[in-house]
Amino acid sequence: MPGGSRLWQRLRGAGFARFAAGDLIGILPAGGAVPRLYSLASGRGDGFVEIVVKKHPGGLCSGQLTALEPGETVTAFVRRNPGFKPGRGRGALILIGAGTGIGPLAGFVRGNAAEVARQIRAGARVMVCGGRGMAAGVAEALADILAPAGLTPARLKAEGRYVEDIY
Incomplete structure (x- = not known):
């Protein structure tokens, strides 16, 4: 056929x-x-x-x-968008995006900020997808979460562990 x-x-x-x-x-x-x-x-x-x-x-x-x-x-x-791929490593992957379900997730992150920082210190990769305003807010929140560990979103970007697909 x-x-x-x-x-x-x-x-x-x-x-x-x-x-x-x-x-x-x-x-x-x-x-x-x-x-x-x-x-x-x-x-x-x-x-x-x-x-x-x-x-x-x-x-x-x-x-x-x-x-x-x-x-x-x-x-x-x-x-192709080769800079925005999950990668093949075994480290954790933290995915952040906007949408109607983001409300409760924000509450979870505020209550498990220490866990987010721990995962990133252990090598997790962060991928952010969405609007520029949301991405700026994510970077600001991560800067606050990571400051005690001596890390910044800029450093993670330089290491290839913080990537954005924003518009």
């Missing part, structure tokens, strides 16, 4: 360019001249391209994407 084999290829990720979660997809909105970059939430092996889009009032690209119907297409390209 030709259709069935194409479906199997899609499920296996065949026919897609090589990409991984954390790489970027540039989408050229209709009527726009500048592509908008979105972080990929899927990898080639998943057999699909997945992103998370928040509709911004008056947003050219977010408005177009949230209005897409099945079968409609967009003009897009994939850009």
Whole structure:
């Protein structure tokens, strides 16, 4: 079955360019001249391209994407983002992002700040993804948490243990 084999290829990720979660997809909105970059939430092996889009009032690209119907297409390209990968080490990985569930997490971090500092001292890598304002707040909070240990977000960045994918 030709259709069935194409479906199997899609499920296996065949026919897609090589990409991984954390790489970027540039989408050229209709009527726009500048592509908008979105972080990929899927990898080639998943057999699909997945992103998370928040509709911004008056947003050219977010408005177009949230209005897409099945079968409609967009003009897009994939850009590797090698600096924003979890890495292959055995150390802990601390993932920080924005979203509706961030409220209780902030409370957990405030109550287990000592544990965050301990994990980072032990070699944990920190990955931050989201808006610039959120990222600045994260860096400020981490600076306070890490100060007693003589560490800073800038030092972690220099060591490759603090990476950001911010917009």
